[in-house]
Amino acid sequence: MTKVYPDDSLALHTDLYQINMAESYWADGIHNRKSVFELYFRKLPFGNGYAVFAGLERMLEYLRDFKFSDSDIAYLRDEVGYKEDFIAYLKDLRFTGDVYSMIEGETVFGNEPIVRIEAPLVEAQLVETALLNIVNYQTLIATKASRIKHVAENESVMEFGTRRAQEMDAAIWGTRAAIIGGFASTSNVRAGKLFNLPISGTHAHSLVQAYHSDYEAFHAYARRHKDCVFLVDTFDTLKSGVPSAIQVAKELGDKINFVGIRLDSGDIAFLSKAARKMLDDAGFPDAKIVVSNDLDEYTMLNLKAQDARVDMWGIGTKIITAYDQPALGAVYKIVSIEDVEGDMVDTIKISANAEKVTTPGRKKLYRIIDRENGKAEGDYITMYDEDPQSEEKIKMFHPVHTFISKFVTNFEAKNLHEKVVENGQVIYTSPAVSEMAQYAKDNLALLWDEYKRSLNPEEYPVDLSQKCWNNKMRNIAEVQEMVAKVSEGLGGK
Numbered sequence: 207m208t209k210v211y212p213d214d215s216l217a218l219h220t221d222l223y224q225i226n227m228a229e230s231y232w233a234d235g236i237h238n239r240k241s242v243f244e245l246y247f248r249k250l251p252f253g254n255g256y257a258v259f260a261g262l263e264r265m266l267e268y269l270r271d272f273k274f275s276d277s278d279i280a281y282l283r284d285e286v287g288y289k290e291d292f293i294a295y296l297k298d299l300r301f302t303g304d305v306y307s308m309i310e311g312e313t314v315f316g317n318e319p320i321v322r323i324e325a326p327l328v329e330a331q332l333v334e335t336a337l338l339n340i341v342n343y344q345t346l347i348a349t350k351a352s353r354i355k356h357v358a359e360n361e362s363v364m365e366f367g368t369r370r371a372q373e374m375d376a377a378i379w380g381t382r383a384a385i386i387g388g389f390a391s392t393s394n395v396r397a398g399k400l401f402n403l404p405i406s407g408t409h410a411h412s413l414v415q416a417y418h419s420d421y422e423a424f425h426a427y428a429r430r431h432k433d434c435v436f437l438v439d440t441f442d443t444l445k446s447g448v449p450s451a452i453q454v455a456k457e458l459g460d461k462i463n464f465v466g467i468r469l470d471s472g473d474i475a476f477l478s479k480a481a482r483k484m485l486d487d488a489g490f491p492d493a494k495i496v497v498s499n500d501l502d503e504y505t506m507l508n509l510k511a512q513d514a515r516v517d518m519w520g521i522g523t524k525i526i527t528a529y530d531q532p533a534l535g536a537v538y539k540i541v542s543i544e545d546v547e548g549d550m551v552d553t554i555k556i557s558a559n560a561e562k563v564t565t566p567g568r569k570k571l572y573r574i575i576d577r578e579n580g581k582a583e584g585d586y587i588t589m590y591d592e593d594p595q596s597e598e599k600i601k602m603f604h605p606v607h608t609f610i611s612k613f614v615t616n617f618e619a620k621n622l623h624e625k626v627v628e629n630g631q632v633i634y635t636s637p638a639v640s641e642m643a644q645y646a647k648d649n650l651a652l653l654w655d656e657y658k659r660s661l662n663p664e665e666y667p668v669d670l671s672q673k674c675w676n677n678k679m680r681n682i683a684e685v686q687e688m689v690a691k692v693s694e695g696l697g698g699k
């Protein structure tokens with residue numbers, strides 16, 4: 207049985223090691239040193255050429271409300287065993303830092319900072335797990351939704367996944383992310399209420415089974431509902447389901463809005479073509495054909511290649527669980543920390559894998575947009591004090607394979623980070639989810655098609671400024687020097 211705490215908070219929604227590190231920082235008196243952390247992922251999910259950022263609104267709620275409640279404090283003291291002095295410190299702890307973030311619906315790529323947290327070390331550390339939890343899931347689902355919508359083109363896509371979601375929270379936030387990524391509506395009524403999302407739905411096989419008849423079931427449904435989409439595959443799609451739907455639509459005429467039919471099994475290509483012909487011949491050329499049944503962008507593409515006659519898609523399991531890639535690997539890394547003199551010192555994490563070496567320093571992120579064609583040339587990471595817009599010409603080069611480079615002129619440098627939290631106060635108001643979805647759509651229009659194709663897209667450039675790259679190389683050299691000294695001191699080679 208779960209225990210119920212009326213004052214349960216999300217401050218404990220973290221890994222134990224974060225609180226243990228917080229205790230060390232505090233005991234050593236370095237907990238209030240200014241620090242800069244960045245949140246980013248390295249590899250795009252689903253082999254896609256871009257991702258769609260989602261999660262800011264929940265992150266902001268979490269940071270705003272960050273506080274260990276009385277029952278959290280009691281648990282940490284009585285069950286986990288932290289000492290009284292540290293417990294007293296945790297009681298009054300709030301998030302007091304600054305946060306810079308992309309806004310929801312922004313197109314995002316690997317190895318670029320999505321969120322930058324500037325806060326006392328202990329605070330920035332404690333919020334890591336929750337921030338990653340939020341962004342990893344929501345961005346994954348928004349990206350999957352965008353892939354699916356890309357294949358659907360102008361046909362609308364409904365989210366049907368709640369029953370298959372990894373529990374209730376995922377259904378709610380996942381469907382919100384799906385709408386940001388391009389889905390038109392959700393079947394989850396609570397999500398509709400909470401986030402003001404468009405809700406939609408048809409009916410299930412149980413309705414038809416309860417009446418033992420397609421005709422009776424459709425009639426019963428139509429007596430109480432104006433908009434009707436009849437599910438036609440319970441007994442026999444072409445011999446009973448579609449003819450019954452047509453009969454009810456004819457009988458009730460203007461009394462209902464016969465939106466169309468739904469197919470949920472069998473050969474969708476074959477059945478949709480046959481049903482289309484029956485509907486057209488019966489005088490219902492505007493009736494829509496909705497399809498569902500374990501669909502995703504791959505089956506959709508395949509169905510389109512077979513000229514399936516589909517007007518609307520219902521997608522459940524494969525969107526809400528991000529079925530083919532259940533996790534986005536976003537990470538949260540420290541890039542700069544105040545030293546004993548009060549100066550900020552950049553810090554780096556070295557790895558044998560060049561892609562995994564962090565990029566030190568407080569940085570900014572720009573999207574470089576060609577003023578002539580309005581298309582994005584690439585993203586450009588600079589040190590905080592740089593302003594690419596003040597330059598005539600910038601050199602963009604691959605941060606690992608540096609010989610891949612180009613000069614860009616006549617560009618607009620769009621700053622992708624908005625200040626959303628200042629001294630712990632949330633200063634950003636999230637727009638409606640529909641606006642986020644529109645923003646996502648507009649952003650995708652900046653990308654050349656080769657970055658958007660669902661199979662083997664081109665790699666979009668995410669480059670470092672020369673200054674940023676030099677800083678990284680200097681940090682690597684310094685660490686190598688330090689390691690050599692340590693190694694010598696310890697008797698190493």
Ligand SMILES: Nc1ncnc2c1ncn2[C@@H]1O[C@H](COP(=O)(O)OP(=O)(O)OP(=O)(O)O)[C@@H](O)[C@H]1O
Binds near residue numbers: 472
């Ligand atoms: N013409 C088609 N081409 C490719 N895939 C299809 C086609 N028609 C249906 N599919 C997909 O093939 C899969 C068929 O799965 P399955 O065999 O479980 O369905 P079914 O037996 O027809 O229906 P159910 O088990 O739900 O009653 C589904 O993912 C469906 O979307």
Ligand SMILES: O=P(O)(O)OC[C@H]1O[C@H](OP(=O)(O)OP(=O)(O)O)[C@H](O)[C@@H]1O
Binds near residue numbers: 521
């Ligand atoms: O297929 P998804 O993309 O997950 O979409 C949601 C599914 O949920 C319903 O099926 P139901 O729960 O009745 O299961 P079934 O169709 O597999 O029998 C509906 O008929 C869809 O097929």
Ligand SMILES: O=C(O)c1cccnc1
Binds near residue numbers: 409
């Ligand atoms: O409205 C529907 O058709 C629907 C809703 C949830 C799951 N499957 C279908």
